[in-house]
Amino acid sequence: MQKVLIIAYYWPPAGGPGVQRWLKFVKYLPDFKLEPLVYVPENPNYPITDTSLVDEIPEGIQILKQPIFEPYGFASIFSKKKTKRISSGIIQKYKNQTALERFFLWIRGNFFIPDARKYWVKPSVKYLSNVIEEQGIKTIITTGPPHSVHLIGLALKKQKNISWITDFRDPWTTIGYHKKLKLTKSSQQKHKHLEQLVLNTADKIVVTSDATKKEFEELTGKPIKVITNGYDGVSKKTALDNKFSISHIGSLLTDRNPQKLWKVLQELVSENIAFKQALQIQLVGVVGKEVLASIADYGLGSFMNKVGYVSHSEVLELQPKSQVLLLLEIDSEETKGILPGKLFEYLNAKRPILAIGPEGWEAAAIVKATNSGIGLAATDESALKNVLLEWFALYQKDSLKLDSIGIEKYSRKALTQELAKFIRWESS
Missing domain, CATH: 3.40.50.2000 (Glycogen Phosphorylase B;)
Incomplete structure (x- = not known):
């Protein structure tokens, strides 16, 4: 060979x-x-x-x-947490950076x-x-x-x-x-x-x-x-969450904070008692402080299940249980070509994908082409609310599912x- x-x-x-x-x-x-x-x-x-x-x-x-x-091993003597964040490409907004962090960034x-x-x-x-x-x-x-x-x-x-x-x-x-x-x-x-x-x-x-x-x-x-x-292998069939779970799996940091989604969910829980009783926002992975603060500001803290970081094997078990899988990207011109690795495992999980990101996002186009969910611009509140209501109605009938096509080429x-x-x- x-x-x-x-x-x-x-x-x-x-x-x-x-x-x-x-x-x-x-x-x-x-x-x-x-x-x-x-x-x-x-x-x-x-x-x-x-x-x-x-x-x-x-x-x-x-x-x-x-x-x-x-x-980075030497720099961690001064601040292990900040060094770890920078080494993984996680850079906070300028206003949230300490003087030491700004210095590390300049050196880096x-x-x-x-x-x-x-x-x-x-x-x-x-x-x-x-x-x-x-x-x-x-x-x-x-x-x-x-x-x-x-x-x-x-x-x-x-x-x-x-x-x-x-x-x-x-x-x-x-x-x-x-x-x-x-x-x-x-x-x-x-x-x-x-x-x-x-x-x-x-x-x-x-x-x-x-x-x-x-x-x-x-x-x-x-x-x-x-x-x-x-994705690798075939997703295992498993019982779905009893709750109307909207799950984001992976790091969810400040720049990807879906403010419009939190706003729409706030409206839905205040307008729809059944929705309020069923909603669960499941966050699996590292979640930024600003994201948690936004969820609290919109009065959604009681609906949040913050799982934290888990192994990849555990991720593969969580994905097919979720009612809805949430895919997020920064709303900017330069992120239109970003295809998160989780997208393909989401496809394999065969649960409806709600992709929220920039207009013309390549990942959203794949979601649409494979009939695996829907892609929406980050600013489109009206469409977002309509999709959530439509999917919630199907969830209530125990029939929230989509028949995806053509995902085999991503194995x-x-x-x-x-x-x-x-x-x-x-x-x-």
Whole structure:
């Protein structure tokens, strides 16, 4: 079998959708006659961990590890909580930032380009150069963020006669938090230079959305393939919540706070006694203080079930029980191409999805195309209220369900087949 070296920062026991993406690709690549070798840090500083994912690592996979120097570990001496938040890309609004947090952001943005994992690049290149020769590897794949991982691929490509594929789980210079890093003009230019260098040196590029593909097509003529995130396995049939549960699964922070939804729910509980008696707002994962404050301000605190962070295996049990699955995105032009990893697991859960985000959101288009729910603009109160009333009426009749179509193409195995074809495809 052809060997493929995958270079990643996030790997179990790290938690989050970025981990699951390559964990599942690695699981299925051997089915398509490709042997994956995985290179990851030996001592990473993961902001979120999920030990249940360790059990999903396929047996027999060769996993290579080398130490990494993590500046976040040093910074945590001053404030562990703030450092953890910044390292995971969670950046509070300016007015809520302390002086120390603003200082950390400035240091992070201007001294650690492209990111704080940059010190892993040189030792990794030295180590992997030998691995490539010893194991006869002809193809390497780097996945980011962190985008410093792509610099490992860049250096190896310059040294070796190999095919290099970059996988961008998120954009580089246009992602939302990039603007909040307090970058100087010189730092912005360095980021853009590195981005273009990576895009134009790699042989092939993988992205997770059509929007990112269009963005990168303006920067390079290299082949670009959209391979979204996906779901694995078949969702188990289970009894639904007795309550009219509206569940959001995953981090729900300030910028995604659905103020219009809280307003509409406040109106419905005041106008409809049955709705008031049945409503449950279920929040699974990290929830920002501002979000909790909004829920309280709208008088919805008594309807909230704050579950907190749970393992991925528990998430898979919670999703198909929910009456409605809530998908949220920041209402801005730059988030139209964001496809949250949870979207595809929501599809697999086969519960109605209420997607609230920017007009023209790519995720909402997928929800609509698969008949899995409805996508609404964040400002459309009237439509939101009508949908909730319609779905609540169906819930009362025990008939709230939708017959989704075409979700099979988002299965992890089907997506891995597309990846395997792209790995073997030779550009003209």
